[in-house]
Amino acid sequence: MSTPPAVRIVEVGPRDGLQNEKTQVATADKVELIDRLSATGLRSIEATSFVSPKWVPQLADAAEVFTAITRRPGVGYPVLVPNEQGYERARAVGVEEIAVFAAASEAFNRTNINASIDESLARFAPVMARARADGVKVRGYVSTVLGCPYQGEVPLDDVVRVARALHEMGCYEVSLGDTIGVGTPHKARAMLRAVAAQVPMPALAVHFHDTYGQALSNILACLEEGVAVVDSAVAGVGGCPYARGASGNVASEDVVYMLHGLGIDTGIDLPLLAQTGRWLAERLGRDTGSKVGKALAQP
Amino acid sequence: MSTPPAVRIVEVGPRDGLQNEKTQVATADKVELIDRLSATGLRSIEATSFVSPKWVPQLADAAEVFTAITRRPGVGYPVLVPNEQGYERARAVGVEEIAVFAAASEAFNRTNINASIDESLARFAPVMARARADGVKVRGYVSTVLGCPYQGEVPLDDVVRVARALHEMGCYEVSLGDTIGVGTPHKARAMLRAVAAQVPMPALAVHFHDTYGQALSNILACLEEGVAVVDSAVAGVGGCPYARGASGNVASEDVVYMLHGLGIDTGIDLPLLAQTGRWLAERLGRDTGSKVGKALAQP
Numbered sequence: 001m002s003t004p005p006a007v008r009i010v011e012v013g014p015r016d017g018l019q020n021e022k023t024q025v026a027t028a029d030k031v032e033l034i035d036r037l038s039a040t041g042l043r044s045i046e047a048t049s050f051v052s053p054k055w056v057p058q059l060a061d062a063a064e065v066f067t068a069i070t071r072r073p074g075v076g077y078p079v080l081v082p083n084e085q086g087y088e089r090a091r092a093v094g095v096e097e098i099a100v101f102a103a104a105s106e107a108f109n110r111t112n113i114n115a116s117i118d119e120s121l122a123r124f125a126p127v128m129a130r131a132r133a134d135g136v137k138v139r140g141y142v143s144t145v146l147g148c149p150y151q152g153e154v155p156l157d158d159v160v161r162v163a164r165a166l167h168e169m170g171c172y173e174v175s176l177g178d179t180i181g182v183g184t185p186h187k188a189r190a191m192l193r194a195v196a197a198q199v200p201m202p203a204l205a206v207h208f209h210d211t212y213g214q215a216l217s218n219i220l221a222c223l224e225e226g227v228a229v230v231d232s233a234v235a236g237v238g239g240c241p242y243a244r245g246a247s248g249n250v251a252s253e254d255v256v257y258m259l260h261g262l263g264i265d266t267g268i269d270l271p272l273l274a275q276t277g278r279w280l281a282e283r284l285g286r287d288t289g290s291k292v293g294k295a296l297a298q299p
Numbered sequence: 300m301s302t303p304p305a306v307r308i309v310e311v312g313p314r315d316g317l318q319n320e321k322t323q324v325a326t327a328d329k330v331e332l333i334d335r336l337s338a339t340g341l342r343s344i345e346a347t348s349f350v351s352p353k354w355v356p357q358l359a360d361a362a363e364v365f366t367a368i369t370r371r372p373g374v375g376y377p378v379l380v381p382n383e384q385g386y387e388r389a390r391a392v393g394v395e396e397i398a399v400f401a402a403a404s405e406a407f408n409r410t411n412i413n414a415s416i417d418e419s420l421a422r423f424a425p426v427m428a429r430a431r432a433d434g435v436k437v438r439g440y441v442s443t444v445l446g447c448p449y450q451g452e453v454p455l456d457d458v459v460r461v462a463r464a465l466h467e468m469g470c471y472e473v474s475l476g477d478t479i480g481v482g483t484p485h486k487a488r489a490m491l492r493a494v495a496a497q498v499p500m501p502a503l504a505v506h507f508h509d510t511y512g513q514a515l516s517n518i519l520a521c522l523e524e525g526v527a528v529v530d531s532a533v534a535g536v537g538g539c540p541y542a543r544g545a546s547g548n549v550a551s552e553d554v555v556y557m558l559h560g561l562g563i564d565t566g567i568d569l570p571l572l573a574q575t576g577r578w579l580a581e582r583l584g585r586d587t588g589s590k591v592g593k594a595l596a597q598p
Contacts, residue, residue: 184560
């Protein structure tokens with residue numbers, strides 16, 4: 001099976017990861033985490049979220065964190081932005097790339113954002129216009145692409161429609177997220193294939209949660225389908241709000257180990273990344289969620 | 300990608316798993332574990348080991364366990380046997396299927412068994428002869444098929460040679476084991492393909508450890524290559540003696556979840572298997588090593 005010669009990892013630990021951890025991480029530690037990640041060779045690091053602190057108290061220090069990190073040339077530091085207010089707060093501290101989001105599931109969108117999919121997409125229109133005018137890059141997330149905690153099955157057509165809408169609105173990349181981690185390889189492959197028929201593959205990324213341990217095999221199936229951008233979180237940080245105690249994001253270390261083993265270039269220093277994961281796990285007072293992180297820690 | 304319509308899981312938790320756990324499990328609990336596993340729809344359960352208690356004290360109660368379990372019609376209960384003495388002890392309690400083993404790595408064989416590969420294969424000849432005469436089925440294990448803790452790389456030719464030798468000696472099935480869990484999908488696929496050129500695919504099984512989190516993606520690659528027998532251990536029990544604190548066998552629950560998601564029949568009741576895994580983890584005083592086990596435990 002052929003897989004791409006190179007893959008870009010989008011490290012989402014500082015945002016998607018820490019947002020779903022029970023333990024609060026100090027602002028200085030968040031800054032150190034991002035700076036350590038910047039030194040590993042990663043080219044995309046989602047730094048924080050400018051969603052209202054009312055909804056995401058874990059990342060209430062977004063402006064402070066973003067101001068304090070050392071931004072490396074050649075590394076992108078997208079931040080999550082829900083609306084124009086978030087956009088303004090982000091721009092005030094010099095953000096040059098943002099991420100917007102919508103669910104493929106109507107039930108999920110209504111429950112979490114209190115809006116239909118079309119309404120929530122429409123809310124991003126003014127943000128997209130300002131980003132275009134300001135030369136700000138925009139990444140898009142589609143969540144619940146392989147299942148929804150409220151409605152169960154999510155029709156493929158809905159996934160395709162939302163991914164295409166985000167791309168047409170101006171997102172340079174659309175990340176397809178299995179938010180609750182229920183997917184398996186054939187389904188992941190079929191979903192990606194359906195989306196890629198409408199949005200060019202180079203503009204697509206995959207984002208798997210490891211709730212049922214399926215993330216790496218889903219990523220493998222998607223690599224064979226041609227995707228070359230993968231979201232993951234160092235130390236597997238984050239949890240699943242819909243299954244307490246269950247695993248969160250797939251661990252970056254485990255993804256990079258697989259990619260390197262497949263002969264795929266990532267530009268990442270794996271031992272340094274694993275070290276960073278163990279450092280973060282210590283800050284969180286628990287074991288690293290990365291099996292590679294554990295195995296490489298042995299003398 | 301095509302995958303087989305049905306897969307047989309060989310549950311190795313009671314042997315390969317418990318043998319590598321630090322916590323000693325009571326004999327009555329081992330019996331209950333096997334009886335619970337028998338109720339899940341599994342058709343092969345490796346029950347224990349008749350290796351000398353000097354080497355494997357965790358399974359010193361092999362005869363007692365085997366005598367006490369309730370053997371279901373249609374379910375096989377192989378036991379590990381290292382030599383004629385082990386064979387005799389096993390037969391004395393009514394064992395009808397055994398498993399023999401050799402490493403593909405010369406260095407591993409010399410270090411662990413104090414014999415060359417050829418010498419250790421030769422030692423099995425009298426066991427094989429007696430098994431044939433007694434109508435006892437024999438399964439073969441090849442270990443270190445994708446890497447060795449002593450010699451590093453293991454030449455593919457050595458893997459093929461040992462697998463073929465075990466098959467020619469009379470093993471009805473040869474299980475290819477990535478003992479230290481270092482393999483990745485392309486390498487796993489290439490290894491299986493090389494062996495399958497000499498031993499018919501229906502006589503092959505794969506056995507992955509999850510030390511680096513790669514087990515499921517390796518299994519996926521091997522399923523696509525045509526293998527239809529997979530070894531795994533409930534709750535992911537077992538550890539890696541070469542990387543303390545690291546993961547052991549791939550968790551049966553996670554494998555079965557993937558197989559069912561791929562539309563592959565296993566005959567196994569997954570919720571019941573996951574329940575059994577959580578029950579075992581409690582006996583071991585730790586969390587289940589199965590992500591599916593954790594996720595399904597949620598209310």
